[in-house]
Amino acid sequence: MLSDEQLMEQLQRGQTGALDALYQRYAKRLYAFCYHSTRIHPQDVEDLVQDVFLRVIRGADTYNPRKASFRTWVFRIARNRCIDVVRRSQVVQFTPLTRRAPQDEHDEAFAPQVGIIDQEEGDPESAVIGMSTIEAVRNCIAELTDQAEKQAILLYYLGGKVYREIGEMLGESTSTARNRVQSAQQKVKRCLERKGIHATV
Amino acid sequence: MRDEKFEKTMEAWAKHETLSAPKMRPTVEMYRMVEARRKPGILTILLSRRAVWATAVASLMVLMVLYVRLYDPFMLFTPAPAQEVAYVGLRAGFAAQKGVIVIGTSVPSRGGPKKAPPILARLVLQSQEPDSPFVQALDLQNPPDQAVTLTSADNYRLVLEPVKDGYVYVFQFTSSGVLVKLFPNETYNPAQNPVRQGQSHYLPSQPNWFYLGQEKGEERLYIVASTEPLPQLEEGHSQYSAADEGSRKQRLLSTLLEALETIQDTHADTAAGWVFSFHHR
Numbered sequence: 145m146l147s148d149e150q151l152m153e154q155l156q157r158g159q160t161g162a163l164d165a166l167y168q169r170y171a172k173r174l175y176a177f178c179y180h181s182t183r184i185h186p187q188d189v190e191d192l193v194q195d196v197f198l199r200v201i202r203g204a205d206t207y208n209p210r211k212a213s214f215r216t217w218v219f220r221i222a223r224n225r226c227i228d229v230v231r232r233s234q235v236v237q238f239t240p241l242t243r244r245a246p247q248d249e250h251d252e253a254f255a256p257q258v259g260i261i262d263q264e265e266g267d268p269e270s271a272v273i274g275m276s277t278i279e280a281v282r283n284c285i286a287e288l289t290d291q292a293e294k295q296a297i298l299l300y301y302l303g304g305k306v307y308r309e310i311g312e313m314l315g316e317s318t319s320t321a322r323n324r325v326q327s328a329q330q331k332v333k334r335c336l337e338r339k340g341i342h343a344t345v
Numbered sequence: 346m347r348d349e350k351f352e353k354t355m356e357a358w359a360k361h362e363t364l365s366a367p368k369m370r371p372t373v374e375m376y377r378m379v380e381a382r383r384k385p386g387i388l389t390i391l392l393s394r395r396a397v398w399a400t401a402v403a404s405l406m407v408l409m410v411l412y413v414r415l416y417d418p419f420m421l422f423t424p425a426p427a428q429e430v431a432y433v434g435l436r437a438g439f440a441a442q443k444g445v446i447v448i449g450t451s452v453p454s455r456g457g458p459k460k461a462p463p464i465l466a467r468l469v470l471q472s473q474e475p476d477s478p479f480v481q482a483l484d485l486q487n488p489p490d491q492a493v494t495l496t497s498a499d500n501y502r503l504v505l506e507p508v509k510d511g512y513v514y515v516f517q518f519t520s521s522g523v524l525v526k527l528f529p530n531e532t533y534n535p536a537q538n539p540v541r542q543g544q545s546h547y548l549p550s551q552p553n554w555f556y557l558g559q560e561k562g563e564e565r566l567y568i569v570a571s572t573e574p575l576p577q578l579e580e581g582h583s584q585y586s587a588a589d590e591g592s593r594k595q596r597l598l599s600t601l602l603e604a605l606e607t608i609q610d611t612h613a614d615t616a617a618g619w620v621f622s623f624h625h626r
Contacts, residue, residue, distance in 0.1 A: 158383025160376050172366035176359070179366075190369060197371065201378045281358040301359035333351050341354070 148214035156204045166214075167197065174222050177302045180285055181226040181295060192229060196222045212312055219303045219313045223295060277341055284335035288328055296321060297328035433517055433525050434556045464570035464617055465513075467506035467545070473554070474499050485568065485621050493623040495564075500554035503527070505546045507570070512538045514569040514578050515548060516605060520562030520625045524598055526582045527555075538574065557625050564625045567605040571616035578604065 146154075146162075148169065154162035171193055178196075179189045199221050200207075207217055288294040292314065299310045311321035390396055470483040475498050482504075483493065495501055505513060515528040529537050533549040540546055549555060557564065569575065581601045588594040604611070608618040 155379060156382065158379055158381070160371075160379050163371050163375060163379050167369065167371050171369040172363045175366040175369065176362040180362070186367070190367060193369060194372060194375075197375060198378070201375055204382070277354060278358055278361055281354065301355050302363065329351070329355075332355070336351070336354070 149209040152204065152207055152209065152214050155201070156207075163197075163201070166200075166218075170215075170218055171197070173302050174218070177219065177222055177298050178226050180282070180298050181223070182229050183286065184229060188229075192225055193222075196225055199225070213309065215304055216309045216312045219299060219309075220315075223299070223313055226295075277336075280336055280339045280341050281332065284332045284339070287335060288331060290324075290328075292316075293324045293328040293331070296324035297332065300325045300328075433519065433527070434558065463508055464511045464572065465505055466508040467504060468568060468619065469504040470501060470566070470621065471504060472499055472501040485566075485619055488621060494626050495557060495623055496626055497557045497559055500556055502554050503548040503566070503568070505540070505548065505568075505570075506544070507540050507542045507546075509542045509572070510539050511542075512571045512574045513540050513546075514538075514567075514571075514575060516567040516582070516601075518565040518567065518602065519558065519560070520564055521558065521560040524582065524585065524601060526579075526586075529579075561625050564623055566619075566621045566623075567602075568619040568621070569605065569608050569616060570618075571608075571612060573612075573615045575608075575612070575616065 146165070148166065151162040151165050155166065174193045174196055175189055178192045179186065182189070182192070184192075196218065200218060203221075207214070212220075285294060285297065288297070296310060296314060299313050303310070303313065307322045307325065308318045310325065311318040314321055314324070316324075385393075465486070468485045470485055471480050472483070472495055473480045474496075483489065485503075503515060507513070513528055515526075517525045517527055519525060527533055528548050533553075533555075534546065535550065536546055569578065578601070581597065581604060585594060585597040585601055588597055605618065606620060608616050
């Protein structure tokens, strides 16, 4: 299987197959990251992901695999776009402290009612998770008031657990990134405990 | 909640969020943008309609140029009438150059080395008439004993070939009474002293030729070849050129002409000089 960097090289040479492969690898992860970073309408999140990929194609010549991995590069673009969107729309999300029920259709759209996912991949035990737990984690992440911490924990779980890369994505040092992730983890863990998610897994 | 359980919960959440995201595909615009990055292959370039047209037009132009050059069907390359010049003009050669007729005799020239070692292997005056298909070449080291005549319509040039590295100075004393420095002079040839052995130096540099001004009379060429530099000739000519018309200019001219004509006596061991006169009618 070709690496992201090899695919990027092919994309630079105009091979559309590389775009398909990169899209398949990253579109959903970017979607999840952008959705939780911005909390905008799912359709707008799709547009945002498209915009990120348009920027990837336009800036393909400027990408240098020796400076950063493709994953770091694309998540950094996504993060910057998310910040722009949030700033432009001036959206301020107040998340209730209680468990949040789906309030509109886009919440429904994002969160399918089936609580069992992808049993064919990985450890079946770890793959099974209840919908209540998913909702609880979503709410707990949404409750993170520090945007940098929120982005750090999202990048950690959605963008790969490499502190150095998270630091590069956030434009911070590795140790700062580690501190942010660990602080966010503690907050989310406490939040889950408050919501009674002790033995979900 | 234990850390391990928390990690598993978060990983499961991340997996769920990723997999439950809507299926997305690149847009048509994205595909176009990526395809636009593709560099066309050499075959594609060669077979493109534009390339075919460009090749056809270029071939036609080359053929037209070659045809005219080779056959001159419309006499396009007939030399333009000579422009009015005061002393010595510069223009392209006539197209009808088909050969060289060498005219030379065994009569010694007025000049040439006395004691100095031979410096020039060749010292030739080439000339061509507009109607003649030939170039005439005069060996100035063995010039003909009959008078040589050129008109303003004729072209002429000098060909020098040093047998050793040396310093060459060429002046023309025109029928108008003006001494023109032909070499070293960037107007006529970019080469500078010292000239290198074994190379033919055309004066003026190819493809140019000299032609004479409208003033009729006697023209004289002074050629000096020396193993050592003769800065006094260049300095003398600079002073002469810069001087205003008048008695001082005439004095400087006389001094310079005398220096040129006696160079073989004053620099017997190092220099050789030739003076070649021809009629301008």
